[in-house]
């Protein structure tokens with residue numbers, strides 16, 4: 001296991017894997033997804049934690065799963081620790097609000113990305129080739145341009161810490177060896193993104209792009225997995241600050257990015273050194289942004 005995350009792992013549980021922010025455990029025939037309070041910026045996982053980030057993003061995921069249940073089934077059994085199996089009860093206070101008990105799936109090894117706006121790796125390819133994952137796009141697009149219609153830009157999963165490999169739809173279909181599944185992944189990804197984008201825009205938040213993971217139940221049913229539509233799996237922009245042609249303001253990470261990019265941090269992003277610890281005011285302002293995103297999207301108070 002990656003030693004960087006070993007201090008986070010709950011000893012006594014059957015740890016399977018860790019991502020930058022979350023950890024996966026086996027619980028009988030099921031799985032437990034646990035979200036930490038860690039935050040990443042500029043491709044680093046920061047030393048500083050954002051209090052309640054794991055709880056906020058887990059509860060946001062659960063809200064989205066409920067909003068989307070008529071469109072697509074999902075892998076969640078429960079996010080209520082009181083309903084968790086007996087073996088988890090000794091850990092329930094540590095797990096409360098930040099964990100999801102999920103069905104074990106046969107995962108599709110594709111990052112299913114939908115883009116409604118052009119930025120990041122999609123923009124980089126466009127600037128070279130006027131395409132995104134091989135899909136021709138109109139001329140004249142800039143950073144943050146809204147696309148006429150959302151596009152499906154799949155990526156093949158990379159090892160932890162590496163960037164995923166953007167591939168064309170045709171290449172993805174060939175590499176998973178199932179054109180019918182490839183078409184299903186594309187249709188579902190775009191339908192779910194479109195629904196979510198509408199919901200977010202009604203609440204003043206631009207869902208610029210997002211990454212879904214899918215898996216199959218034993219009977220073959222394709223279901224939505226992992227976390228969904230959080231600021232960790234998506235780009236959230238405040239709609240009232242959207243201005244194509246420049247780097248957009250991140251709804252949740254802008255305070256962190258601005259401070260790390262400022263002389264106050266003493267950090268050189270081009271150096272090979274990890275970012276410094278964040279000042280408490282940046283931590284608290286960032287926490288407030290996660291709470292604000294949750295409350296604006298769900299209409300509920302975070303407690």
Ligand SMILES: N#Cc1c(N)ncnc1-c1cnn(CCN2CCOCC2)c1
Nearest residue numbers: 017018019022023075103104105225226
């Ligand atoms: N979700 C889910 C899921 C599921 N329901 N069934 C089987 N496997 C997975 C699963 C395996 N790896 N991931 C990627 C996401 N992470 C990796 C490491 O740490 C945390 C998250 C997903």
